[in-house]
Amino acid sequence: MAFRAHSLRDRQVAAIQKILNLNHEAQKDVETHQDARTTNGLVSDSKPILDANGEPIWKVLVFDNLGRDVISSVLRVNDLRGWGVTIHLNINAARHPIPDVPVIYLVEPNRRNLELITNDLAQNVYSPAYINFLSSIPRPLLEDFAAQTAAANTAESIAQLFDQYLNFIVAEPDLFSLGLAKGTYRALNSAKTTDEELDGIIDRIVSGLFSVVVTMGAIPIIRCPKGGAAEMISAKLDRKLRDHILDSKDNLFAAPGAGGSRGAASSMGGVAHSRPVLIILDRNIDLVPMLSHSWTYQSLVHDVLEMKLNRITVEMPIDESNPGKGNTKRAYDLSSNDFFWAKNAGVPFPQVAEDIDTELTRYKEDASEITRKTGASSIEDLQNDASTSAHHLKAAITLLPELRERKATLDMHMNIATALLKGIKDRQLDNFFQLEENIPKQNKTQMIELLQDESKGNDPLDKLRLFIIWFLSTEQDLSRAEMEGFEEALRKTGIDTTPLAYVKRVREITRMTMMASAPMQPPQPSAGGDLFRGFTSISNRLTDRFKDGPLGANFENLISGVKNFLPANKDLTITKITESLMDPAGASSSAIAKTENYLYFDPRSANARGTLPPSASQARSGGGASGVPQIPGSLTSSTGGGGGGGIGQSASFGQRRQGFNEAIVFAVGGGSMDEYGNLQDWARRTSGGAGGGGIGGTGAGGPVASVASVASVAGGLTGAGGGQTGGGLMRRRVVYGSTELLNAAEFVKEGLMPLGEEEGGVGGGR
DSSP states (O other): OOOOOOOHHHHHHHHHHHHHTTTOOOEEOTTTOOOHHHHTTOSOOEEOOBOTTSOBOOEEEEEOHHHHHHHHTTOOHHHHHHTTEEEEEETTSOOOOOTTOOEEEEEOOOHHHHHHHHHHHHTTSSSSEEEEESSOOOHHHHHHHHHHHHHHTOGGGEEEEEEOOOOSEEEETTEEEOOOOTTHHHHHHOTTSOHHHHHHHHHHHHHHHHHHHHHHTSOOEEEEOSSHHHHHHHHHHHHHHHHHHHOGGGOTTSOTTSSOOSSOOGGGSSOGGGSOEEEEEEGGGOOHHHHOOOOBHHHHHHHHSEEETTEEEEEEESSTTOGGGOEEEEEEEOOTTOHHHHHHTTSBHHHHHHHHHHHHHHHHHHHHHHHHHHTOSSGGGGGGOTTSOHHHHHHHHHHHHHHHHHHHHHHHHHHHHHHHHHHHHHHTHHHHHHHHHTGGGOOHHHHHHHHHOTTSOSOHHHHHHHHHHHHHHOOOOOOHHHHHHHHHHHHHHTOOOTHHHHHHHHHHHHHHHOOOOOOSSOOOOSSOSGGGHHHHHHHHHOOHHHHHSHHHHTHHHHHHTOOOOOOOOOOOHHHHHHHHHHOTTTSOHHHHHHHTTOEEEOTTSOTTTTOOOOOHHHHHHHOSSTTSOOOTTSOOOOSOOSOOOOOOEEOOHHHHTOOOSEEEEEEETOBOHHHHHHHHHHHHHHSTTOOOOOGGGBOOOOOEEEESSHHHHHHOOBOOOOOOBOOSOOOOEEEEEESOBOOHHHHIIIIIHHHHHHTTOOOOOO
16 A cells, blocks of 8 residues: 655644644544545544543643744644644743643744743743754753753753754745745855854754755755855755764664654665755856746745735725725635645646636535535525434535635635736736746847836836846847946836846856756747636626625726736756756756766765865855856855865766656755746656655654653753654655745845845936
């Protein structure tokens, strides 16, 4: 029997649920188990730990900012209550004592958090305490905490202490970020960043990637370009994994029962084809996806609406019948149980609109079937109709929660789609997307006309994004006078052109690393076709309050100018690099040539076990690939060939032609929804329909490094827990991650703008 594939989100959710269950394995609740095909995954089939009287153990959850972000991305308040959490609080907020109530701490292991925990225990705010660190606590901090606890005489208040390796944020099943500050790209590319700051950023990235690898349950082969932040991170992560493997007392990747693994199968040992490849890339390898306009649902939501930690904020009229009252903001949460998002997140927007119509029709048919069998006039009347037969009433009431949840989900996506349509129309995003599909074909005259066209949307930033994409993609050389003409045209739109000063510097690097990809199929026509019904279906299915309001009245005008087409099927640079490393036999010769000199790290190999990774100052002074333009003082380097000064191992011919079924692709300096969607499309397209186990073939296992008392805290951390192995057919699968997930506006503001100022860029704008 093949096991179900476990996504990264599945594994993180299982680990968090185990934390909420006081680090006990969750028991399956047979009575509430239902077929996921009929519930859309909306009903949990696990139940929390019970006390001696058979009652749930109610507890308090205390987290820091990162802990909050980790949990809120995958669980909601109702989920916490289902696991016995009655109150959740930030450790930095004012908190009132709740004596004799268990507390679960989920925090980063830093001095401030340890002091706050010690104060809580000394004042008997909660008791007992189940302390969970998001990453491994350093030995000096552990000893300081043990000393503080001994001095406060609070050892008996600590029930557990665990290293959980969860310091990363999962946004989609196979999409994660490390939650670093939005200025990471600036810091890595700025000459003003100190060596100490760079080392701190690199260490945080290494810690986060180590946690991802632990959660995946398999030690990867690491590939990266020579030089720059990518090589520094790869070298430090390789050293961290090597050191961990040597520590047999606490090997998180050991076989189950051999020292406390979170869940890696022993078969993962040294067999390369059964291990994933971790591809670490610098952001400057391709800036276009950070700025491009997309046509898929999730990318549009990320670009047009406010979206953070899977919460979407939509601006709506306070009173739709009276626009003069202004607008209000409404927030919607995307949960892992959102069947519509899971199905449509990566598809073109016209298909999303069509599927809303299809799902609404299916809901009405299911509701009508239930009311027909019970004789009720509507779903709402079911519970009040005493004449309904007991058999039919029981069946109907069983399905009511799922039907109502489906309806609420569809209403939510109807509102989101409506807000997206308005944003598309106001900013003319369909036009910008269509232009970017064939951006290299635009000549200088066409581009200056586009920038000067006042009818092209109402957001000047869209024109700046379009120009940067063209500037980075075109093979045409621009004279100084021509560049000044473009900048002047942009300034007249009201946009600050300061970022262009940095973009001009980085263009030489990206032109050597970007790989243009011709569409594998011609783009669909921009008008007509069956998909046009997708837009009209939203209009037809709007609820009465929308139709009666001003938005509904103008809805036909809203959709009339939106072009309907499918995007061309083409791979981005990062996807072509991934293909060349995962499937060399099927990759293009140009892509293989770009990755021919990528470094190769195998943490299980005995080679270079004593080599120390370089510090930031050594990396800066050592330079990158020879003959490749560098940004002075930064850690950025090209992925091009040449001799580098790094400590990584050059791959042998066999290693360069080694294929992989699974990969983790990590972008240093910011990630893009476009890249995530493009990688998933490639993985589905090339998987051949195979299904089966996830990376490492393992389920989420227990926490690690458990201690039962403060006395053992001072003595060290010992391994605990176990893993569950999985199997089945392997499929091609790609997990995408980044230091932080940014939309285009954030990338320009937090990354390109300050770097342009350092280059002495001139702003301007009306």
